[in-house]
Amino acid sequence: MDDGRKKLIHTVGPVAKFSMNWTENAQKYTGSFKQCDHGIARFSNAKKPSDGATAPGISFKCLRDNVFAGSFLVMYKLQGQESNNWFLHPFANHVHQPGKFDFELIPLIKKFQSVEDHPAVVGFHRMGMYTQDGKKEDHIKVPFAVVFQPNPALTERCKNAVIQGETLSCLKDLEAGTELYRVYGVENPLKTAELAGNMELLGTMVLTDKMVSSKFADEKIQYTHDFWADEMKNVSNADEWARRLANLDSEFLENDEAERMEPYLPAWTQNHMSILDN
Numbered sequence: 001m002d003d004g005r006k007k008l009i010h011t012v013g014p015v016a017k018f019s020m021n022w023t024e025n026a027q028k029y030t031g032s033f034k035q036c037d038h039g040i041a042r043f044s045n046a047k048k049p050s051d052g053a054t055a056p057g058i059s060f061k062c063l064r065d066n067v068f069a070g071s072f073l074v075m076y077k078l079q080g081q082e083s084n085n086w087f088l089h090p091f092a093n094h095v096h097q098p099g100k101f102d103f104e105l106i107p108l109i110k111k112f113q114s115v116e117d118h119p120a121v122v123g124f125h126r127m128g129m130y131t132q133d134g135k136k137e138d139h140i141k142v143p144f145a146v147v148f149q150p151n152p153a154l155t156e157r158c159k160n161a162v163i164q165g166e167t168l169s170c171l172k173d174l175e176a177g178t179e180l181y182r183v184y185g186v187e188n189p190l191k192t193a194e195l196a197g198n199m200e201l202l203g204t205m206v207l208t209d210k211m212v213s214s215k216f217a218d219e220k221i222q223y224t225h226d227f228w229a230d231e232m233k234n235v236s237n238a239d240e241w242a243r244r245l246a247n248l249d250s251e252f253l254e255n256d257e258a259e260r261m262e263p264y265l266p267a268w269t270q271n272h273m274s275i276l277d278n
Contacts (some may be wrong), residue, residue, distance in 0.1 A: 012166035012218050013044025014211035020062065020183070020204040028187075030137040031128035032070035033202070037061035038132075039068075041205075042217055043086070043171055046078060049163050055080030056168070058148070059090060059223035060168055062127065065134035070127035071224040074148050076258050080244045082218075084161040085169050089151035090265065092258035093122040094145055123231030126224060143185035146202065147261045152268050172211045181205040184265060188237070189244040192251060195264040 020036035027034060039062045046055035057075035064070065074091035081089060124142035131137065158170035174180075184199040232238045245252060 007120065008230065013042050013151070014167060015040055015042045015127050015214050015217040015221075016207055016211040017041075017209040018060075018180075019206050019208050020203050021206060023201055024201040024202040026185075027031055028141065029124050029128060029142050029143060031130050032062035032132065033124075033128060033142060035132040036070070038063045039216075040221075042221070042223065043167070043211065045166060045168075046075070046080065048166055049084075049168065051083050052084065053080060053123060053164055054086075054163075054168065056086050056091075060220075061223060062132070064130050064132050067130045067134045067136075067226075068126070068224075070124075070130070071207075071221060071226075072124055072127055073122055073225065074146070074149070074258075084163060085158050085166055086161065086171060088156040090150060090258045090262050091148040092145060092256070092261060093254075094257035095122070096236055096254065096256040122227045123226035123228055123235075125231050125234035126226050135173065136212055138141050141157050143187055144181055144189050144204070145261075146185045147199070147258055147265065148181040148183055149265050149268065150181055152158055154178075154180065161270055167213075174211065176207055178207045179204050180207055182268065184261070188240055189248055191248060191253075195261055197264075199264060199266075201266075203248050212241065230278055245265070 020032075020039065020043050022033065022035065040062055042059045044057060047056070047058055055075070055078065056075060059071065059073045061069040061071050072093060074093050074274050075092050075095045077090040112150055124146075125140050128140040128142040129137060132233070136229045154170075154174070158168075161168045161170040163169075182204050183202045185202045186195075188196060232242065235241070249258070
């Protein structure tokens, strides 16, 4: 982080090491979607939380040899949720921009729009650019969208979480080895009616160490936001995405991707919850 620059959002949050256990479905993509054994994730709120009013999100770095990490972020809604439960809702990489009555967020979006027309749409091309061992990919292929489905055992476990400073209780109590999320993806933009049965399980996010507070992580570490204009210049299937997005129109632009996809996520069966049953 540049000296003298202060974070105004996502200012405080615990960090933890994680791994992504990608499935065969993820192997059609490039870079860190093939392998991400070592990562650092930061769990922070977009704004200072108050009881029953939180805006949780996660920033990820998949570490790679001798090149920059693959970064991305996911959230539920920029407006947040009326709950202290971190695992209440799924998170996605595309977050709908606030409407004209979201007065608190309008200045923030205007600031973002000074450098990017679609700041709430987050890409993955840097994730797909290099493999874990630092090899550059010739043709970048990444999913259009991912959605993180929370482990329902954690939704239950954290339902009575309380505010602790600027973060939520329950997070730091999670043990190494806990399966936090199942990660689903879509290769191309889809209409809402097409989502059922077309979201592929790409992998699972597993905590590999306990979460800790870190002044260094809060003040010095940056997680890169892949701007949408750059995404469309770098991914191999940009033309297909542009064609499909033109047909989606407001169905995509006016709906939070996590909220739009949530009803179509497959049920999380009991055998995927074994780590918390012991």
